[in-house]
Amino acid sequence: MVKQVRAARTRQSLVRAAAEVFAADGYALASLPVISRRAGVSAGALHFHFASKDALAAEVESAAADWVRELAERCREENGARLQLLMRTMSGLLLAVAGDPVVRAGFRLGADPSRKSGAAMLGLWHRCVRELVLQAQSAGELAEGVCPDGVTATVVAATVGLEMAAAMAAAADGAVDGVTAGAIGGAMGAAQDGVRDGAEGGAADGVRAGAAGGAVDGVRAGAGGGAVDGGWLPAGLVEQFWSLVLPGLAASPERALEWMPPRT
Known part of the structure; x- marks a missing residue:
């Protein structure tokens, strides 16, 4: 029994150490000796x-995928407006990505071109989002002409x-530099294209302005109230994304914007 407990702890340590290395270096550059040293176990124990x-x-991807499945299950059980739930779910996922190396590594591995057999983390998230968007459409929460597939994408x-x-x-110890701002602009640009395709251009100008302006100083994870592994979560940027996109996709933009969390 003691050996089984010890073996389980060793396995958990290896998974977490591997997640930290995969998240930081990617699959191709990660090495088993580095992972075993980070976990504090021998190479023989790893093998x-x-x-x-x-x-x-x-194993890392499987653990991350289990977390996303649990998130999707919680979504199905909650009541209330589906768009509001979608906003909260996206924020929760990003908080987990920032705070949990296993979830973060799951996303990195799933999108890593050097790992062609990666698990479908993005596919799981896509299905979760699409289910909520279709429920929002059925509840009359989407504006007329908005394409659910466009919103999902x-x-x-x-x-x-x-x-x-x-x-x-x-990776930069919380320093949001020009490269990070570029990634933010890319996300906002994707929002511009998706909303234009789904709602015939509604809110495209606002999204374009967000891509150009990006309120970078709202990134601090303090909105979540506790220390986050890595120290940062783009909470202010999540709010900005929704404040720009909601007017173009919600049937009642004024009510939808009331769901936005208050700025702190």
Whole structure:
């Protein structure tokens, strides 16, 4: 029994250490010796639990995917406006990406071109978003003419862009530089294209302005109230994204904007 507990702890340490390395360096540059040292275990112990780097990456992705599935399940159980829930869910996912290296690594591995067999983290998030958007359409929350697929693509693209911004900010010890601002602009630009396609251009001008202006000093994760591993979450940018996009997709923009959390 003691050996089983010890083995489980070693496995958990390896998964977390691997997630930290994959999130920081990507799959191709990550090495098993670095992972074993970070976990504080021998190379032999690592190979006892995982036969290869691919097997270790698959375990990290599986753990991250389980978290997204749990998030989607919680979404299904909640009541209230679907667009409001979508806003909260996106913020929760980005908070997890900033604070949990396993979730962060799951996204990085799923989008890493050097890992062609990656798990479908983005696919899971896409399905979660699309389900909420279709529910919003059925509830009459979407403006006439708004395409659910366009809204889904917009939210997923913005999530990926903001996740990249959070990762780069964390890597730079919270210094939001021009590269990070560029990623933010890309997310906002994706929102511009998606909303234009889905709602015949509504809010395109506002999104364009957001891509050009980007309120970078609102990135601090303090809105979440606690220390975040990596120290930063683009909370202010999430708010900006929704404040720009909601008027073009919500049937009642004034009511939708009331769902925005108060600025702190």
